[in-house]
Amino acid sequence: MSQPVLSVRDLVVEFSAREGVLTAVNGVSFDVHAGEVLGLVGESGSGKSVTGLAVLGLIDAPGRIASGAILLNGEDLTKKSEAELRRLRGRNIAMIFQDPMTTLNPVLRVDTQMIEAIRAHEKVSERAARDRARDALAKVGIPSPEERLVSYPHQFSGGMRQRVAIAIALLHRPAVLVADEPTTALDVTIQAQILSEVQQLAAESGTALVWITHDLSVVAGLADRVAVMYAGRIVEEGHVADVLERPAHPYTNGLIGSVPSRNKRGEPLAQIPGMTPSLASLPPGCAFAPRCPRADAVCKNPPGVTHAGDARAFRCFHPLIPVEAAA
Amino acid sequence: MLVYVIRRLGQAALVLAVMATLVFIAVYAVGDPVAILASPQADQQELEAITQRLGLDRPLYEQYGLFVWNALHGDLGRSFVYNEPALTLILNRLPATLELALTALVIAVFIGIPLGLYAGLKPQSLGGHSIMAGSILGFSLPNFWQGLMLVLLFSVMLGWFPAGGRGTTRELLGVPVSFLTLDGLSHLILPALNLALYKMALVIRLTRAGTREVMLQDYIRFARAKGLSQSRVIGVHVLKNILIPVVTVLGLELGSMIAFAVVTETVFAYPGIGKLLIDSIGRLDRPVIVAYLMLTVVMFVIINLIVDLIYAAIDPRVRLEEAKA
Numbered sequence: 001m002s003q004p005v006l007s008v009r010d011l012v013v014e015f016s017a018r019e020g021v022l023t024a025v026n027g028v029s030f031d032v033h034a035g036e037v038l039g040l041v042g043e044s045g046s047g048k049s050v051t052g053l054a055v056l057g058l059i060d061a062p063g064r065i066a067s068g069a070i071l072l073n074g075e076d077l078t079k080k081s082e083a084e085l086r087r088l089r090g091r092n093i094a095m096i097f098q099d100p101m102t103t104l105n106p107v108l109r110v111d112t113q114m115i116e117a118i119r120a121h122e123k124v125s126e127r128a129a130r131d132r133a134r135d136a137l138a139k140v141g142i143p144s145p146e147e148r149l150v151s152y153p154h155q156f157s158g159g160m161r162q163r164v165a166i167a168i169a170l171l172h173r174p175a176v177l178v179a180d181e182p183t184t185a186l187d188v189t190i191q192a193q194i195l196s197e198v199q200q201l202a203a204e205s206g207t208a209l210v211w212i213t214h215d216l217s218v219v220a221g222l223a224d225r226v227a228v229m230y231a232g233r234i235v236e237e238g239h240v241a242d243v244l245e246r247p248a249h250p251y252t253n254g255l256i257g258s259v260p261s262r263n264k265r266g267e268p269l270a271q272i273p274g275m276t277p278s279l280a281s282l283p284p285g286c287a288f289a290p291r292c293p294r295a296d297a298v299c300k301n302p303p304g305v306t307h308a309g310d311a312r313a314f315r316c317f318h319p320l321i322p323v324e325a326a327a
Numbered sequence: 328m329l330v331y332v333i334r335r336l337g338q339a340a341l342v343l344a345v346m347a348t349l350v351f352i353a354v355y356a357v358g359d360p361v362a363i364l365a366s367p368q369a370d371q372q373e374l375e376a377i378t379q380r381l382g383l384d385r386p387l388y389e390q391y392g393l394f395v396w397n398a399l400h401g402d403l404g405r406s407f408v409y410n411e412p413a414l415t416l417i418l419n420r421l422p423a424t425l426e427l428a429l430t431a432l433v434i435a436v437f438i439g440i441p442l443g444l445y446a447g448l449k450p451q452s453l454g455g456h457s458i459m460a461g462s463i464l465g466f467s468l469p470n471f472w473q474g475l476m477l478v479l480l481f482s483v484m485l486g487w488f489p490a491g492g493r494g495t496t497r498e499l500l501g502v503p504v505s506f507l508t509l510d511g512l513s514h515l516i517l518p519a520l521n522l523a524l525y526k527m528a529l530v531i532r533l534t535r536a537g538t539r540e541v542m543l544q545d546y547i548r549f550a551r552a553k554g555l556s557q558s559r560v561i562g563v564h565v566l567k568n569i570l571i572p573v574v575t576v577l578g579l580e581l582g583s584m585i586a587f588a589v590v591t592e593t594v595f596a597y598p599g600i601g602k603l604l605i606d607s608i609g610r611l612d613r614p615v616i617v618a619y620l621m622l623t624v625v626m627f628v629i630i631n632l633i634v635d636l637i638y639a640a641i642d643p644r645v646r647l648e649e650a651k652a
Contacts, residue, residue, distance in 0.1 A: 056552055090554030102545040107567045107642055116563075117553040152643040168553060 003074065004031035005208045006055065006093075006176045011068035013047070013054050019280040024050045024063070026232035032176065032208040037199070039223030039240065040212045041255070045276045047232040048212045052178040055210070056095050057085040073175065091121040094169040098181040100162035104153035110137075110164055111149040117168050136167040140197060159190035166198060173205040180212045195222055216259055220244055225311065228252045231277055231287035238312035248308065248319040251288045286316070294318040332632070339628040346624055350617050351394060355387055360407050360611035381407055394617075403621065404614030408607070413618035417600055422502045423493055424592070424599030428584040430506065430515055431522035432577065439527040440573070443534025444561065450539060458531060465528030474521040474594035481517060488517050491596035518595040522588055526580050533576060537569030544568075571642050578634030586623040 013025035025047040032038045042048045053059050055070055057077055070077040072093060077085065097103045105113060114133035118124060124132075130149070137145035140163040153161055162182055169177055179198065183191040199222060202209050211223060219226050219240060226243050228236045228251065236249040247253040254272035274291040277283065283290055289299040296318070303315040361377050369377075378384045382393065397404060403413045446458040482490035493505055493514055505511025541547060542565065550564045589601035596602075600619065607615040 053548075058548060058551060086554050086556060088554070089552055095549075095552040097545050097549060099545060103549045105546040105550065105564050105568070106644065107571075108564070109643075113550075116555060116559065120554045120556070120559070154644050165549065168549075 002033060004071075005034050005073060006032045006210070007069075007071040008051070008055065009069040009071065011051065011054060011070065012066040013050050013059060013063060014066040015063040017062065017280070022279040023066075024232055024279060025054065027068070028229070028232070028234050029068075030227050030234065030237065032210055034175070034206050034208055035203060036225070037202070037209040037211055037223045039219035039226040040210055040229060041214065041216060041219055041226055042229035043214060043276050045231075045279070046229040048229050049180050051229070052095065052180050052210065052212050055176070055178055056089055056093060057082075058089075058095075087121070090117060090169075090174070091172040092174055093176045093178070094172070094174040095178040095180065096162070096165045096169045096182045099185050100158050100165060100182070101185070103165050104161055106153055108152075109149070110151055110153065110156075114149070114164075114168055114171070117171055121172055132171070133167075136171055137164065139201070140164070140167040140170075141193075142167070159186050159194065162186060162190075162194055163197075166194070166201070170201055170205065170207070174207055176208045176210065177202060178210045178212070181214070183218065184213070184215070191218075216244070216255055217261075228255065231282060232279065233287065233315065235288065235316070236314040238314075239310065242310070242312060246321050248306075248312070248314040248321045249288075249316045250292045250294050250318070250320065252314075253320055254291075335628065335632060339624065342628075343621055343624050347398070347617055347621050348391070350620050351391060351613070352387070354611060354613045354616055355390070358611055359383070360613065363610050364407055403618035406607075406615045407612045408610050408615075413612075413614040414622075416615060417603065417619055417622060420598060420600045420603050422504060423597065424585055424588055424601060426504055426506060427515065427519055427522060427588060427591070427597065427599055428581060430519035431526065431584055432581055434519060434523040435526035435530050436573075436577070438523075439530025440534050440566075442527075443531040444538055444566075446531065447535040447538025448542070448561070450535075459535070462528040462531040465524045465531075470521065470525060470590045471594055473524055474518075474591055477517050477521055478594070488513050490517075491594075493598050518591050518597050521594065522584055522591045526577070526584070529576060529580065530573060533573050534569055537572060538565060541565050541568045567641060571638065574637050574641065575634060578630055578637075582623075582627045582630045585626060 008031075009029050011025055011028045012023060015022045015024055028047070028051055030038060030040075040048045040051065050059070050063070054065055055077070057080070059065060065078050068078065072088065077088070080088070104110070111130060111133055114136065115126065115129040118129040118132055119126075122129075134145045134149055137148060142148055142160060142163055148156075153164075156164065166182070177198075182198075183194050186194065195218065198209070201207075211219070213219060223240050225238065226240050227234045228243070228249065230251050236243060236247065236252045243252060244256060247256055251272070254270075257270040258272060260269060272291055277287055277290070284302075285300040286292070286295070286303050289295040292299070298317045301317075303317050305313050305315055306319065307313050308319075308321065361374055361381070361383060365374055365377055375384075382390060385393075394404060405411060406413050406416055409416055442458050442462075446455040449455045478490045481488045491514075493511070498504075505515055547560060547564055550560050555564075585600075588597075588599060589605055591597065592599045592601040593605060603615065604619050606612075607619070
């Protein structure tokens with residue numbers, strides 16, 4: 001396979017808090033290739049959003065990237081200065097956020113926010129930038145883009161705002177787009193439209209997508225590969241169909257079981273007992289052990305990564321798939 | 328929009344009428360200005376002559392009726408003390424105070440906003456803490472004492488600026504202003520600074536609170552994710568959002584700075600309307616007091632109207648609500 005566009009290696013992100021240093025992301029590694037979609041799945045607090053922010057170098061104090069490398073086309077972003085990062089952000093690597101109601105500045109017109117994004121990276125005239133902004137809006141399916149350019153964000157619906165945000169993120173055809181739950185706050189119908197549009201636009205421009213979500217059904221329809229995060233670690237990784245059909249990690253299995261449509265009518269919905277552990281009081285060894293039906297004494301030790309064939313990996317002593325497959 | 332303005336003006340007229348009536352009666356009740364105006368040696372006949380000349384011998388309802396009738400014809404009466412129309416007296420002094428208040432406003436904004444931004448962006452730094460500590464002093468130290476200390480430091484000890492009075496003025500569009508001459512400017516700086524200190528503290532705190540809140544918003548993160556420079560993020564995205572509360576508060580404060588610059592004008596013997604008001608109250612000069620307060624009401628209404636307009640200009644969501652109304 002060719003060299004990945006984005007390669008995250010043993011990323012550790014720490015936050016200093018009153019309780020001490022909290023490790024929000026603990027040794028996360030993943031690769032994304034051009035045109036590929038990686039689904040990053042996990043519950044709230046699993047560190048998936050922090051991972052996304054870290055990739056753009058947007059971790060603010062009291063947080064910091066403690067160790068690891070983030071390679072964008074082979075260049076390590078963690079070693080770059082703020083000015084160098086600024087030049088890469090938006091141009092080579094872009095991000096869209098969860099709540100479209102709050103990602104656009106309420107007091108600036110849409111054209112201002114789009115033109116500044118273009119002119120932050122390219123020396124073009126106001127006029128040319130404006131034309132490009134209009135075309136970008138048309139491309140994400142916004143009707144009468146010329147008129148919409150002079151609108152303010154509050155004059156758009158949630159779905160339209162997210163389209164504007166996506167248009168802005170894709171203005172420079174970035175190599176990587178990190179999407180942090182961009183459809184979670186939207187209606188299901190709008191969600192489906194946005195998903196298919198992003199997929200299409202990313203494929204057109206060869207943009208690699210890192211799609212952060214807690215929704216397995218989104219991942220099932222969109223992603224090529226999936227990485228499941230729990231308490232700051234990737235606990236399972238592999239091709240989407242493979243992982244969803246034959247989950248190795250009990251946590252992944254629990255997540256799949258929790259999707260309502262998989263449950264039988266009339267029976268109580270399946271759920272994973274307990275809650276995501278607080279980062280301040282992670283159990284030693286496997287962080288999922290206290291909630292895990294298969295846990296035993298071995299799980300008091302930190303599980304290593306087991307590789308099981310075709311890009312499949314997991315961190316578990318008691319996987320649900322036969323270990324013989326691991327070769 | 329027009330309906331909105333008319334409604335506002337209607338409310339203002341009502342406030343004006345009620346206020347004028349209350350002040351008119353209150354000043355009448357406080358005491359007899361004749362006793363203050365006449366020389367101590369004056370005999371009964373002279374006192375009566377003065378009373379009659381000022382129209383104070385008539386019953387209150389007649390005096391009030393006459394006042395209302397004249398006011399409706401644009402005549403707010405003549406000062407008992409200066410024997411000049413009260414309005415002329417005030418308007419002659421108004422430019423000095425306007426100049427003082429506007430200079431103070433400019434100082435408060437152009438020093439307060441940058442300091443507040445800095446304190447908001449670096450709340451844990453030494454500079455941030457120092458600015459906040461300084462702003463508490465600006466709030467809590469009495470205005471007159473700050474004025475006295477300014478005089479002591481800059482006039483008496485350093486000798487940089489004069490201690491009081493208004494400097495040479497020059498006509499600008501028919502209005503005498505002092506900021507165009509060096510002498511006038513040096514007379515203006517200390518009183519303006521004195522008047523600005525409290526507002527500056529207010530602006531610092533508002534700006535800092537706003538900055539800290541806005542910096543956590545998603546749209547700031549998104550702006551940074553677009554690759555915008557720090558100066559663009561702060562100068563446009565942050566600043567435009569925090570200006571909304573700052574403009575609101577400053578509008579209200581500008582009115583009070585103009586109307587009640589009394590303390591500063593007294594400390595610096597600055598010939599503005601504040602000093603005129605204090606003198607007039609001391610002499611029970613009813614026409615001047617009533618006219619002054621009526622003018623103050625008008626001024627507040629105008630300033631609030633302007634603030635609303637600025638507000639609509641910087642916050643697009645306001646425009647929409649007006650359109651619906």
